[in-house]
Structures are given as structure tokens and as C-alpha cells.
Amino acid sequence: MGLVLTIIISVLLVGVAFAKILQAKELVDDLKDQESEFITRAEIKTNALGLLVFVIVMFVLLIAQIVAWNKYMLPSSASVHGEEIDTLMNVTNILILFVFFITQALLFWFGYKYYFRKGRKAYWYPHNNSLELAWTIVPATVLILLITYGMSTWGKIMNPEGEPDVHIEFVSEQFKWTARYAGKDNKLGEASFALYGKNALGIATEKSIKDRLNECYKMVVELVDIDSTKTDSTHITVFGKNHWENVVFGSNDQITKSYSVEEFERLTKVSKLLGYSPEKQIVFDGLRLDSLNYEGLISEDWNRSGNLDVVESSLKNYRANILRLKRMQKDYEKNPQKYDNGKDDIVISGNRIVIPKGKTIKFQLRSKDVIHSAYFPHFRAQMNTVPGMKTYFTFEPKETNQEFFDKAAEEGKVYMHITRDDEGNILSKEERLGSTGYVLVCNKICGASHYNMKMFIDVVEPEEFDQYLNDLTFGNETKSIPVSVFEKD
Numbered sequence: 001m002g003l004v005l006t007i008i009i010s011v012l013l014v015g016v017a018f019a020k021i022l023q024a025k026e027l028v029d030d031l032k033d034q035e036s037e038f039i040t041r042a043e044i045k046t047n048a049l050g051l052l053v054f055v056i057v058m059f060v061l062l063i064a065q066i067v068a069w070n071k072y073m074l075p076s077s078a079s080v081h082g083e084e085i086d087t088l089m090n091v092t093n094i095l096i097l098f099v100f101f102i103t104q105a106l107l108f109w110f111g112y113k114y115y116f117r118k119g120r121k122a123y124w125y126p127h128n129n130s131l132e133l134a135w136t137i138v139p140a141t142v143l144i145l146l147i148t149y150g151m152s153t154w155g156k157i158m159n160p161e162g163e164p165d166v167h168i169e170f171v172s173e174q175f176k177w178t179a180r181y182a183g184k185d186n187k188l189g190e191a192s193f194a195l196y197g198k199n200a201l202g203i204a205t206e207k208s209i210k211d212r213l214n215e216c217y218k219m220v221v222e223l224v225d226i227d228s229t230k231t232d233s234t235h236i237t238v239f240g241k242n243h244w245e246n247v248v249f250g251s252n253d254q255i256t257k258s259y260s261v262e263e264f265e266r267l268t269k270v271s272k273l274l275g276y277s278p279e280k281q282i283v284f285d286g287l288r289l290d291s292l293n294y295e296g297l298i299s300e301d302w303n304r305s306g307n308l309d310v311v312e313s314s315l316k317n318y319r320a321n322i323l324r325l326k327r328m329q330k331d332y333e334k335n336p337q338k339y340d341n342g343k344d345d346i347v348i349s350g351n352r353i354v355i356p357k358g359k360t361i362k363f364q365l366r367s368k369d370v371i372h373s374a375y376f377p378h379f380r381a382q383m384n385t386v387p388g389m390k391t392y393f394t395f396e397p398k399e400t401n402q403e404f405f406d407k408a409a410e411e412g413k414v415y416m417h418i419t420r421d422d423e424g425n426i427l428s429k430e431e432r433l434g435s436t437g438y439v440l441v442c443n444k445i446c447g448a449s450h451y452n453m454k455m456f457i458d459v460v461e462p463e464e465f466d467q468y469l470n471d472l473t474f475g476n477e478t479k480s481i482p483v484s485v486f487e488k489d
């Protein structure tokens with residue numbers, strides 16, 4: 001910081017000094033009565049030459065940078081559709097550079113060629129229709145062609161033909177990715193944010209809906225649904241009647257819970273705040289459910305009165321959630337198959353995922369909090385993950401990790417090889433031919449640890465993938481990837 005500041009101040013001071021010198025020269029010229037010769041012919045010529053030198057140095061530096069730093073660019077695409085994106089990119093870049101070199105060369109050449117000479121007059125050339133037409137139509141045509149080319153490529157990539165071979169889901173949240181394989185049936189089960197909680201991806205099955213309902217009932221009932229109390233000097237025992245469960249399951253169980261007098265006062269206050277009555281029609285406003293945080297809050301911070309409004313809004317969320325879950329239960333009765341798909345889904349909670357080479361893979365993307373973006377740079381694939389909706393991207397990887405590494409090395413690309421000691425301190429860094437390998441990273445600034453949202457991808461031969469998936473189906477951990485089959489029998 002200090003160095004940057006020093007440089008800025010130095011540049012400013014040099015500028016001021018230069019202006020002062022010019023001013024002094026002007027004054028001296030005034031004294032000598034030489035006003036017309038303030039800028040001499042030699043100086044004008046030097047300036048004109050300066051323009052020429054500048055443009056040449058700029059071109060040379062530009063080309064030198066493209067050549068010298070090309071090794072840091074991404075290796076050529078590792079997916080089938082990515083080749084088309086690479087071609088599109090190259091065509092666009094070549095066109096842009098071509099126009100750039102011609103226009104800049106002309107601009108600076110004219111600056112040099114027509115520098116001021118005494119007695120020479122500019123040629124008066126006010127208008128030319130053909131020229132006007134030419135420099136409107138030519139760039140317009142080139143742009144239209146380029147845009148059409150880009151849009152048709154995009155259309156082709158986004159509308160792949162045929163059924164995908166493999167379905168995988170990625171769910172983003174601040175600040176990690178969780179992945180899910182479709183399991184034996186190769187169908188990803190339904191999911192809903194109403195089920196988030198212990199069920200990290202909110203996978204909807206008959207059982208998970210019921211479990212989540214019970215969790216929500218418990219939270220609401222425990223806090224608000226109070227029928228009668230029995231008091232001793234320091235504790236109040238509450239006999240709550242579980243109205244929600246009565247409605248749905250026809251159970252008539254009483255719940256019993258003991259609170260301190262202080263806790264109980266808060267509890268009744270919350271009930272009053274809510275005007276809670278399960279018999280009344282419930283109006284809800286679809287607030288975001290943050291159940292995990294809330295559950296933590298209940299157990300730890302319940303006695304802090306400042307949290308009452310948090311408790312209140314969370315309770316509203318629970319009630320809204322219960323209505324959503326009940327709707328899902330009704331839907332289950334109509335389409336049970338839809339809710340069976342998720343049972344054998346495999347949830348990957350590590351930071352590495354395996355996909356097969358030469359198969360079409362359809363990624364389904366969801367987000368739990370803010371907008372993130374799933375970016376697979378080596379596959380030339382990127383798609384936003386948006387809370388409340390699903391997005392998709394289909395592609396076919398064409399090289400295994402080793403093949404990709406070898407290709408990158410052949411193309412002269414480098415990666416930073418870092419050696420560390422046992423404590424993680426960096427011992428040495430060196431550039432080596434090859435590539436760091438496939439990654440999924442977040443490409444939207446989504447918060448403080450955005451940079452850390454990363455998942456590694458292994459591309460393997462199809463047979464190896466089948467074996468891997470088979471192992472996963474039985475809940476085995478392969479390649480040290482923590483994994484769970486959603487509803488293991």
C-alpha cells in the first residue's frame with residue numbers, strides 16, 4: 001500500500017514539475033518576443049514519430065503477452081460441446097484482433113503522416129454516401145453473422161438430443177456444493193425447501209415428508225400449544241395437547257415438558273404475540289425456513305428475550321411449512337411414483353465427484369440460499385443456481401483426468417505445483433506442464449467464502465464408473481468420498 005501511494009504521489013509531482021517547466025519556457029519566450037515559435041517544427045516531428053513508436057511498441061507487447069502467457073490459459077475443451085465454444089471464441093477473437101490491428105495502425109499512421117506543416121492545408125472532403133453506407137453495412141453484417149453464429153451454437157448446446165445417460169444434481173449453499181446421484185432407477189427424486197433440516201437436500205419421499213412434519217409439529221407444539229399447567233415454586237410443567245398431530249394422524253398424545261418460571265413467562269408471551277389458535281384459518285406469507293439455525297437457537301438462546309421476534313417469525317415459518325408439507329402428502333396420494341424416485345438417491349457430501357467419460361450427463365442445479373453459479377471451466381459449462389427453481393446443463397466429457405492432464409502438457413499449458421510440509425507451510429512452488437484437473441467452482445460473488453466453494457471432478461472410463469456407482473448403491477465409501485443412500489433399506 002505504501003509503495004503504491006509513493007508511486008502515485010511521484011507521478012503527480014513529475015506532472016506538476018513538467019507543467020511548471022513549460023510555464024517558465026513560455027515566460028522566457030515572451031521576454032524574448034518569440035511567441036510564434038513556441039512549438040518548433042522539430043518538436044512537432046518528434047511528437048508525430050512518438051505516435052508511430054507508441055503503436056508499434058503496443059502491438060509488439062500485445063503479441064508478446066499473448067504468446068508468453070498462453071501457457072496459463074485453459075487447455076482446449078474436455079467436453080464435446082466445448083469444442084464448438086472454443087471455435088466460437090477463436091473466431092470472435094480473431095475478428096476482433098484483425099479489426100483492432102487495422103484500425104489502430106491506421107489511426108496512428110495518419111497521426112504521423114499528416115502532422116502539421118506550415119502552408120499545407122487539409123483536403124476538404126465533407127461527405128461521401130458510398131463510404132457512409134460501406135462502414136455501416138459491413139460492421140452490421142459482420143455483427144449479425146457473429147451473433148447468429150453464437151445464438152445457434154447456444155441453442156444447440158442447450159437443447160441436446162436424446163435422453164441423458166446419467167443424472168446428477170448439484171445443490172449450492174453458502175459456501176459449499178452437495179451432489180446427488182439418481183441411484184438405481186436413474187431418476188432424481190423430487191425435492192423441496194420445506195424439507196430442509198436433517199435432510200440436507202430436501203429430498204421428498206413419503207417417509208421424509210412425514211418425518212419433517214413431525215419435526216415441525218414438535219417445534220410448534222412444544223412452544224405454543226399449551227392446554228394446562230401445573231406449578232411448583234420454581235418449575236412449571238406443561239401438558240400440551242398435540243393438535244397438529246391430532247388433525248393429521250388422529251393421535252391423542254399429550255406432551256409433557258418442564259420449564260423454569262422465567263422460560264414459561266416467555267413462552268406465554270410468544271403464544272400471545274402469535275395469537276396462536278390451530279382451529280383458526282392460518283394465514284402465512286411464505287417466509288424462508290431456516291430450521292437448522294432456529295433449532296440451534298431454541299436450545300441455546302431461548303432465554304434471551306431479544307430473540308422473541310426471531311422466535312415469532314420462525315414459528316410463522318414452521319406453520320407455513322406444515323401447510324406445504326400437508327399439500328405434498330396429498331400430492332403423494334395422487335402420484336406416489338414421483339415420491340419413490342428419491343429413495344435410492346445417493347447423496348455425496350464430500351468435495352469430490354466421479355463421472356463417466358463418453359456419456360451424456362445432465363446436471364440439475366438448485367440453490368439453498370442466494371444465486372450461485374456452477375462453473376466447470378474445463379468443460380466450458382456454466383449455469384446459475386437459483387433459489388426456488390431448477391436449472392440444467394447437459395454435456396459429455398471426452399477425456400479422463402489423466403488424458404486431460406497429458407493433453408494439457410502437450411499443449412504447453414502449465415499449473416503451479418506446490419509442495420508443503422506436514423503443517424501445511426509452502427516449501428516450494430514451481431510451474432509444471434499439465435493441469436490441476438477438473439473442478440466445479442462458484443462463479444458468482446456469493447459472500448465472504450465464495451472463493452472456497454469448490455468440488456473436484458474425476459472423469460473415469462464408463463466401466464469404472466458403473467463399478468463405482470454399484471459400490472455407492474450399497475452405501476460403501478469409495479475413493480474416500482463420504483456418501484449416503486437416502487433411504488437405505
Ligand SMILES: [Cu+2]
Nearest residue numbers: 372442446453
Ligand atoms: Cu457461491
